[in-house]
Amino acid sequence: MxxxxxxxxxxxxxxxxxxxxxxxxxxxxxxxxxxxxxxxxxxxxxxxxxxxxxxxxxxxxxxxxxxxxxxxxxxxxxxxxxxxxxxxxxxxxxxxxxxxxxxxxxxxxxxxxxxxxxxxxxxxxxxxxxxxxxxxxxxxxxxxxxxxxxxxxxxxxxxxxxxxxxxxxxxxxxxxxxxxxxxxxxxxxxxxxxxxxxxxxxxxxxxxxxxxxxxxxxxxxxxxxxxxxxxxxxxxxxxxxxSANTPAVSDVLAALLADNSILSEGGALGFGLQHQYPLPKSWIDGDSNPLEALQGWLKGGDAALFSACKDLGLKPQLYLVYENDNYEPILPILLKQAIEVSEYDMENDSVTDVILRQWGGLVMLYHSLFSDSVPEKVCDDGKRRKYLQRLEDTYGYGYRVKETAGLPSKTVHMVTEMTTFNELKSTMVVDMGNEAGLCHMYKYVCLIVDVGPAGKRSEMRPEN
Missing domain, CATH: 2.60.120.620 (q2cbj1_9rhob like domain)
Structure with missing residues (x-):
């Protein structure tokens, strides 16, 4: 691309x-x-x-x-x-x-x-x-x-x-x-x-x-x-x-899907939300599953995009992107619900293992539609740019190496950068055998829409 x-x-x-x-x-x-x-x-x-x-x-x-x-x-x-x-x-x-x-x-x-x-x-x-x-x-x-x-x-x-x-x-x-x-x-x-x-x-x-x-x-x-x-x-x-340019969202999205050179075999398009929302505190503790409710609170370009996807027969889905900052290689995990991992045993499990096994998460394999290399800026601050670089250093381009082999995953082609407008942070206790430590779990909201192959865009593809 x-x-x-x-x-x-x-x-x-x-x-x-x-x-x-x-x-x-x-x-x-x-x-x-x-x-x-x-x-x-x-x-x-x-x-x-x-x-x-x-x-x-x-x-x-x-x-x-x-x-x-x-x-x-x-x-x-x-x-x-x-x-x-x-x-x-x-x-x-x-x-x-x-x-x-x-x-x-x-x-x-x-x-x-x-x-x-x-x-x-x-x-x-x-x-x-x-x-x-x-x-x-x-x-x-x-x-x-x-x-x-x-x-x-x-x-x-x-x-x-x-x-x-x-x-x-x-x-x-x-x-x-x-x-x-x-x-x-x-x-x-x-x-x-x-x-x-x-x-x-x-x-x-x-x-x-x-x-x-x-x-x-x-x-x-x-x-x-x-x-x-x-x-x-x-x-x-x-x-x-x-509304001067939001009506154009449907037209431009339709033009993108009509371009057979873009995701010719189908795939998932990802969009970072452009606005901040008053996320419930219950998200931090994983006590509720509010992503469906959030669909009704979208505004501006976010709302126009969600509406345009539905008008074109697609099924947009809000995901929470989980990532942690310590003690293990960082992998972004996609979930359709809010959860909380308050503690885990470092010697037997990783946070990634727990989320993937217990909650049906997917490893997010990040690609950009703008170039053939990982973009310098995946988000809007220095912390997440460093995070992207650490992922690239650990897993190589696209994070498609043996460390992710066999893990349930979803390749997401980002159109707009993931943002930290809607970041939530929680803390968990890590049992490292000899001592306990703290690590932070970050949650971000991302809109993802699956599209079928050229000519059949509204056909849903299975999770990959």
């Missing part, structure tokens, strides 16, 4: 370049911009379309300092985040994202095809006020449930300069400047919005003048349709839809 195969490269770029957010503006009715806030009998009213500086000053003073989450802790640190916040029981706003049709816009922008039919629930979270010199340094949002996939930030039409939202993902960066959008003519009855996946790093730059006033929603996948989903008004302007 040559490194310059256009079809493979097109599929890879289509998956990795899909935007992880959408943004835009929406004209709303003046009644939607009336804000009531306060505690007890001390309630105030502001019409945000014509709010005065004194009214916004009073609103800021009524707020409490906004915290942020770090390692499951809530922290107050105005050198990292300087802003005010109100809880949802302290304010009431006429605008509602579902009633305004904004959730429908986000769903159609962030998802594609069959994935666009997913039910989405928006949960109002907080009101935030960023006054002069307020900011929020780079961070990612902490998912509040396994089915939480993203956030929605609605910027209300209070004049401000600065306070831009900077979004970053996979070494790319975008800027959403709400101050500029809301300073356009006729913007006094207009909101600006940005919605992004939970693994997108973001920050709010320092506000230079005015007030940046926002309400935020947490976005969840829902098993049923909840609430009223209206149609957006004619004043909707979507600036950055993520």
């Amino acid at each position: 040559s490194a310059d195969n256009d079809t493979v490269l097109r599929l890879r770029s289509t998956l990795t370049e899909s935007l992880p957010y959408c943004s835009g503006t929406l004209d709303v009715h003046s009644r939607d911009l009336v804000l009531y806030y306060g505690k007890g009998t001390q309630t105030r009213r502001i019409d945000l379309s014509v709010a005065t500086t004194d009214e916004l000053d009073a609103l800021e003073k009524a707020c409490e300092p906004a915290p942020f989450g770090r390692n499951d802790q809530t922290i107050f640190d105005d050198s990292y985040r300087k802003a005010g916040k109100m809880e949802i029981d302290e304010f009431m706003l006429g605008f509602d994202a579902e009633r305004a049709g904004l959730i429908e816009v986000i769903r159609s922008s962030l998802f594609h095809g069959a994935e666009e039919e997913k039910f989405v629930r928006a949960e109002l979270y907080k009101l935030n006020v960023y006054g002069k010199d307020a900011f929020f340094k780079p961070h990612t949002d902490t998912p509040r449930a396994e089915n939480m996939f993203g956030s929605l930030v609605v910027v209300l039409p209070t004049p401000h300069e600065g306070g831009a939202l900077i979004l970053r993902h996979d070494q790319r960066e975008w800027t959403f400047d709400s101050g500029a959008l809301l300073s356009e003519p006729g913007a006094t009855s207009r909101i600006a919005f940005a919605s992004f996946f939970s693994d997108v790093e973001h920050e709010v730059t320092s506000v230079k003048t005015g007030y940046r006033l926002t309400i935020t929603y947490n976005l969840y996948f829902s098993p049923t349709r909840i609430g009223y989903f209206g149609a957006p008004s004619s004043g909707l302007r979507v600036l950055q839809p993520t």
Whole structure:
């Protein structure tokens, strides 16, 4: 397989370049911009379309300092985040994202095809006020449930300069400047919005003048349709839809499968997931088998790929890739379920033996579709590049030598590199005879799809 195969490269770029957010503006009715806030009998009213500086000053003073989450802790640190916040029981706003049709816009922008039919629930979270010199340094949002996939930030039409939202993902960066959008003519009855996946790093730059006033929603996948989903008004302007290149996934994947020079005798295509997911802690202990549930949480290019595979009659499968870091040659093992090997006897068994024998695992034989040699980068950090080199040094190209002979295995031709976005780490005790030691087991999520030979791609091949 040559490194310059256009079809493979097109599929890879289509998956990795899909935007992880959408943004835009929406004209709303003046009644939607009336804000009531306060505690007890001390309630105030502001019409945000014509709010005065004194009214916004009073609103800021009524707020409490906004915290942020770090390692499951809530922290107050105005050198990292300087802003005010109100809880949802302290304010009431006429605008509602579902009633305004904004959730429908986000769903159609962030998802594609069959994935666009997913039910989405928006949960109002907080009101935030960023006054002069307020900011929020780079961070990612902490998912509040396994089915939480993203956030929605609605910027209300209070004049401000600065306070831009900077979004970053996979070494790319975008800027959403709400101050500029809301300073356009006729913007006094207009909101600006940005919605992004939970693994997108973001920050709010320092506000230079005015007030940046926002309400935020947490976005969840829902098993049923909840609430009223209206149609957006004619004043909707979507600036950055993520669906711009995800519809191409089906077309490019179909073109790849139509190329008889690619896996002419059939094989398995592998894809590293491009997004991070709130994996259950039970995965670490092997108490559950959540891979099937994870299929419903996929987003962006991951969701588009899964949907495209099914549309083409293929059966995509999520696997956990297990590997350990000490005491024996490292072999990546594929499993369709979460397990835990807490301890083993080094003199009689290896971790590889235990997983293969007891849990039906498969040794993952890694190949690349981009070249005839093992790629330098199988993943996105130095640790796994070193890991790849150790595998190559131990087993040679493709790891196809006598050490793997007779072991149940699966050759996987990787289209996108395996990522460590969804890494889980657990520790086990190793009995080495004279003493006990510790070794770490790492788990990664990978999407693999078996394809048949040229002309019969949808035919399943047996595990090899």
